[in-house]
Structures are given as structure tokens and as C-alpha cells.
Amino acid sequence: MVSHSPASPPSRAAILEILDSVKDPEVPVLSVRELGIVRDVEVDDAGAVTVTVTPTYSGCPAIQAIEDDILAALATAGVADARVVTSYAPAWTTDWIEADARAKLKAYGIAPPRPAEHGGLVQLLRARTAPPCPYCDSRDTEIRSEFGPTACKSVCWCRSCGQPFEEFKAF
Amino acid sequence: MTAPSVLPPPPPAPHDELELLLRLGDDRLVLGHRLSEWCGHAPILEEDIALANVALDLLGQATMLLRRAGEVEGKGRDEDALAYWREAVEFRNCLLVEQPNGDFAFTMARQFLFDVYAVVTLDAVSRSTNAELAAIAAKALKEAKYHVRHSGEWMLKLGDGTDESHRRVQGALDELWRFTPELFAADDVAARLAAEGIGPDLPALRAHWHELVHDVVERATLTLPHESSHTPHLNGGRAGMHSEHLGHLLAEMQIVARSHPGAKW
Ligand SMILES: [Zn+2]
Numbered sequence: 001m002v003s004h005s006p007a008s009p010p011s012r013a014a015i016l017e018i019l020d021s022v023k024d025p026e027v028p029v030l031s032v033r034e035l036g037i038v039r040d041v042e043v044d045d046a047g048a049v050t051v052t053v054t055p056t057y058s059g060c061p062a063i064q065a066i067e068d069d070i071l072a073a074l075a076t077a078g079v080a081d082a083r084v085v086t087s088y089a090p091a092w093t094t095d096w097i098e099a100d101a102r103a104k105l106k107a108y109g110i111a112p113p114r115p116a117e118h119g120g121l122v123q124l125l126r127a128r129t130a131p132p133c134p135y136c137d138s139r140d141t142e143i144r145s146e147f148g149p150t151a152c153k154s155v156c157w158c159r160s161c162g163q164p165f166e167e168f169k170a171f
Numbered sequence: 172m173t174a175p176s177v178l179p180p181p182p183p184a185p186h187d188e189l190e191l192l193l194r195l196g197d198d199r200l201v202l203g204h205r206l207s208e209w210c211g212h213a214p215i216l217e218e219d220i221a222l223a224n225v226a227l228d229l230l231g232q233a234t235m236l237l238r239r240a241g242e243v244e245g246k247g248r249d250e251d252a253l254a255y256w257r258e259a260v261e262f263r264n265c266l267l268v269e270q271p272n273g274d275f276a277f278t279m280a281r282q283f284l285f286d287v288y289a290v291v292t293l294d295a296v297s298r299s300t301n302a303e304l305a306a307i308a309a310k311a312l313k314e315a316k317y318h319v320r321h322s323g324e325w326m327l328k329l330g331d332g333t334d335e336s337h338r339r340v341q342g343a344l345d346e347l348w349r350f351t352p353e354l355f356a357a358d359d360v361a362a363r364l365a366a367e368g369i370g371p372d373l374p375a376l377r378a379h380w381h382e383l384v385h386d387v388v389e390r391a392t393l394t395l396p397h398e399s400s401h402t403p404h405l406n407g408g409r410a411g412m413h414s415e416h417l418g419h420l421l422a423e424m425q426i427v428a429r430s431h432p433g434a435k436w
Binding site: 055057058059060061088089090091092093117125127128144145146147148149150151155169171 | 217220221224225226227228229230231232234235302305306307309310311312313314316317319320321323324383386387
């Protein structure tokens with residue numbers, strides 16, 4: 001945890017470090033930065049901090065909690081003059097989740113997102129393949145449901161090791 | 172072809188942009204509410220969760236669109252004021268989305284027809300000359316794409332399933348088809364918005380929608396209803412002329428907000 005005397009404006013790097021401590025409430029293994037929810041951080045001359053976030057899914061009920069968690073983490077670190085603004089463009093994509101964060105997801109038992117599709121619409125109306133099992137790496141898997149406990153995950157099953165698992169859907 | 176005009180068409184009034192935001196927003200608010208009626212009643216747990224998730228996405232999209240509508244209107248109304256304090260005649264949703272859920276096949280056929288419509292229209296609006304609208308559409312488009320995957324797969328399962336599921340989903344398609352011409356009808360507002368590059372060119376999108384719907388319907392061993400002069404085409408939703416079903420839906424959706432104005436919990 002980083003803290004600041006109110007006298008000196010916090011650096012952008014220090015703010016980013018604080019944001020690394022804020023985990024996504026529904027994927028607690030990743031921070032809101034690693035998920036790509038935090039798009040920008042600005043610190044003005046007076047030390048006022050503006051964090052720009054973008055929602056994952058329009059219907060994601062966690063976005064309000066995430067904003068509150070960001071402000072709480074900043075306040076705890078001594079950054080009181082902070083606000084969170086929302087931006088919709090460019091739209092959030094799982095392609096922003098980087099390799100080390102993908103490794104954390106897999107270690108947590110969630111199949112990481114595959115590259116987001118940019119193909120034609122007819123392709124959408126064809127069945128998609130299931131992801132490899134995050135536990136045993138088998139490709140003998142199936143998608144049980146496109147919708148898991150949260151919108152961002154599907155529910156899959158591994159025929160090799162018999163383990164049900166979640167997939168972070170490419171989006 | 173109309174006769175060539177000497178004057179360029181007049182630019183759209185701010186009112187047109189508001190209309191477009193309400194049409195897009197109300198489609199999603201009303202359909203999201205319909206889907207939420209399934210919560211706790213779907214045939215299997217996974218589907219209960221799926222319908223609730225799609226409902227949440229649609230309500231989230233409606234929130235973005237109606238919030239922006241309130242800003243454009245400039246009368247201090249936010250998304251909640253627009254959702255809870257307008258009367259049925261002020262709603263601009265298409266008639267398709269307000270139709271009662273019926274059975275699961277009916278809900279899925281309604282959803283599939285709408286999801287394909289959402290994908291082709293949002294794709295067009297994501298290239299709007301209006302930057303705020305384009306950003307919202309681009310975001311919603313990504314969600315519409317996985318919604319259509321979900322409803323499309325159910326069309327295949329139900330159509331190419333048992334005799335009973337086939338009969339029910341074919342009946343749903345036959346019943347719902349008369350609500351689809353409204354989706355692509357362009358009134359003066361829609362025509363002006365399309366000419367300005369702000370809104371979608373609805374009549375031009377119909378062929379693509381039809382092609383995508385046909386692709387799934389055919390693989391589902393279902394039959395597209397014939398365009399027949401005997402089938403009454405229903406419209407009026409975009410002008411606030413709704414079926415009685417919307418009034419009942421709004422009564423349920425709005426009662427808490429109206430009974431306890433400003434309540435917080
Ligand atoms: Zn396995």
C-alpha cells in the first residue's frame with residue numbers, strides 16, 4: 001500500500017499502483033487494471049485525481065461496486081480528492097487482458113479468454129468450440145452453458161478429468 | 172425514385188436525435204423487463220441465469236441510451252425519470268418486444284428475431300456521425316452478438332428437436348412474423364436521421380436481417396412465414412401507439428417508483 005502526504009500531489013505511477021490493489025469483485029484474482037477496466041488516470045496540478053473506467057458488460061452489476069472500491073482504496077492511501085468517470089469508447093474487450101493476467105486466471109481454474117472475434121455475422125450463428133481445460137489442458141471439453149454465474153463467463157466441462165470449469169468469454 | 176430536389180434536405184432537429192435514443196432505449200427497456208419476468212421460472216437453471224443475464228445487458232444498454240436521451244432533451248430528466256414516469260403513449264419501442272412471453276419457444280423466437288435486428292442495426296449505428304451514439308452502439312453490439320448466438324442456438328434446438336418443440340417454435344414464428352415489418356419501416360424521423368448518417372437506414376438493412384434469420388430458420392428445419400397480403404402488418408410502436416400489453420407491463424414496472432417517489436434502498 002502506498003500513502004501520500006496531502007502536501008505533495010500523488011504521482012500517476014503511485015495512483016496506478018494503488019489501483020493494482022483493487023480486485024474485480026467477480027473475478028477476485030485480477031485487479032481492475034489487469035482487467036482493462038481502468039482506462040486512464042490523470043492528476044492535475046492541484047493533485048486532484050480522475051480515474052477513467054469503462055464497464056465490461058452494459059449490464060454488469062459490479063461497476064458501481066468497482067467505482068466505490070477505487071475511491072475507497074484511494075482514500076485509504078491518502079488520496080481524498082478523487083473522482084471516477086465512465087467512458088464507453090473504445091468498448092471494453094477481453095483482448096486487453098495481458099499474458100500474466102491470463103496465467104493468473106488459468107491458475108485460478110478459469111479458462112482465459114481466447115482472441116475476440118471480429119468475423120462476419122453469419123459466423124456468429126455457428127456453434128463455437130469449447131476452450132481447453134484449465135486443469136489438465138485437455139481439448140476434450142464441452143460448453144454446458146454460455147452463461148455462468150456472471151455474464152462474462154460460460155460454464156464448461158472437461159471430459160478427460162471430469163472437472164467442470166468456467167471460461168472467461170472472449171468479448 | 173422521387174423527383175430530384177433542388178434544395179438539400181433540412182438538417183435533423185434535436186428532436187430527431189431524441190426520438191432515435193428513445194426508440195433504441197425503449198426497445199431494450201421493455202424487452203429487458205419481459206425477460207426478467209422469466210427469473211425463477213425458466214425450464215432449467217442455466218437458462219434462468221442466461222435470461223437474467225441477457226435482461227441485465229438490455230437494461231444496461233437502455234440505461235446508457237435513456238441517460239443520453241435525457242441529456243439531449245435537456246429538461247433535467249434522467250434515465251430513471253424516463254423509465255418510470257412516462258406513459259405508454261410516450262414509449263417508442265416496437266410492438267415485437269412488448270408481446271407477452273408466452274411459452275419458452277415464443278420467448279426465444281421473439282428474442283431471436285430481435286437479436287438479429289439488434290446486431291444489424293447496432294452495427295450501422297456504431298458508424299453514426301454522432302460520436303456519443305456510435306460509442307453506445309459499439310458497446311451494445313458486442314453484447315447483441317453473443318445474445319444472438321444464444322437465441323440462435325435455441326432456435327436450432329427447438330426447431331430440430333422434438334415434434335412438440337418444433338410445433339411450438341414454428342407457431343411462435345408464425346405468430347410473431349407480422350411484427351417484423353415495423354422493425355424496418357422508416358417514418359420521416361428515421362428517414363431524416365438516415366440521410367444525415369446519424370441513424371440506421373432501416374429499409375436497407377432488412378435484406379441482411381432476412382438472410383441471417385433465414386440461415387438459422389432453415390437449419391432449424393423451420394419455415395419462414397410467407398409475406399402475404401392477408402397478414403396484417405402491425406406497427407405504430409415508434410409513434411406511441413401500442414398494444415394493450417405495454418400498459419400492463421408498465422403498470423408492473425413503474426408501480427414501485429411511482430408509489431414511493433425518490434425511495435432509496
Ligand atoms: Zn480437464
